[in-house]
Amino acid sequence: MRTKLQLLLFALLVVCLLVDVSAKQRRRNSKYHRRTTTTEASVQDEVMNMLEADEIAEEAAEDAEVTVEDGRNEVGSKRQSLLRMDPCMHKHCGAGRVCKTIDDETAECVCVEICDEEVDPRRKVCTNHNETFGSDCEVYQARCFCDTGDDRCRGPNYQHVHIEYYGECRQMPECREEDMADFPRRMRDWLFNIMRDLADRQELPSHYLKMQREAETNHTLRWTNAAIWKWCDLDGHPHDRAVSRHELFPIKAPLMALEHCIAPFLDFCDMNNDHKITLIEWGKCLQLDEEDLDDKCDELAEAKNSDQ
DSSP states (O other), X not given: OHHHHHHHHHHHHHHHHHXXXXXXXXXXXXXXXXXXXXXXXXXXXXXXXXXXXHHHHHHHHHHHHHHHHHHHHHHHHHHHHHHHHOTTTTOOXXXXXXXXXXXXXXXXXXXXXXXXXXXSGGGOEEETTSOEESOHXXXXXXXXXXXXXXXXXXXXXXXXXXXXXXXXXXXXXXXXXXXXXXXXXXXXXHXXXXXXXXXXXXXXXXXXXXXXXXXXXXXXXXXXXXXXXXXXXXXXXXXXXXXXXXGGHHHHTTTTTTOTTHHHHHHHHOTTOSSEEOHHHHHHHTTOOGGGOOOOHHHHHHHHHHHO
8 A cells, every 4th residue: 555655656746747847848948939039030130231221322322423423424514614615725826826715606816915024034035136035925926916917016027026046135256267167067966966865865756766776876877867857857847858947946046145156057058048958958068978868757757647
């Protein structure tokens, strides 16, 4: 009897333990389920927030692109408007003249009203009237006044006034016979040195650079290539296989104050006195053999155009 009672109590105890464990397990599962559900909900919310933020950012970027594009269009429209409104944008005026707008579609070149005052005496110029002007601008202005019939024209002779050389007018020393005899040699050396200096400073166009390199390696071409280079360089306005008096300006004006023989030398080069210097005349006054001279100007002009 006692044994049966003990077995019954033991069975009841086991049942109670099983019920308690089951209840704890259910509570644990319920807690875990709630925690998992909460975690999953938090992750989903975070992902949605990220996607929403990305969408907002994309919309903001699109709005910004539209704004920038609109801004560019606005700037472009303003630029086009300025081009349409300013007829001087593509109008070229010669020396001593500036562009003046007449209306929205019309512009004309007029004489410069006021030239900047130059304080450096080296900026002064001496004209063909042996008269010192404050600057080259004043010379071109005086010529423009006469060309346009302005009351400020100084006289009929000033319609053809031009710069003779840079610096104040002064009494030029006489070019002595011995100086003139040695001048062609010094002129040849000067031309070659200028050509070489331009090449060293990378300021010599490629179509002339080849000639300079030939002159460096071939002593026979040292002077002839330099002479051809300068003559072709001067023969440009217009390109007619002859260098006129006004085309000599870039070589004459800078040297007059330093080389008092340059003017009579260039006059001597014009052997037939037709106010033009051909390549043959140029070679003779530089004391170069005619057979060494090769008229390469057309070839060089084509190379120059292709470079541009």
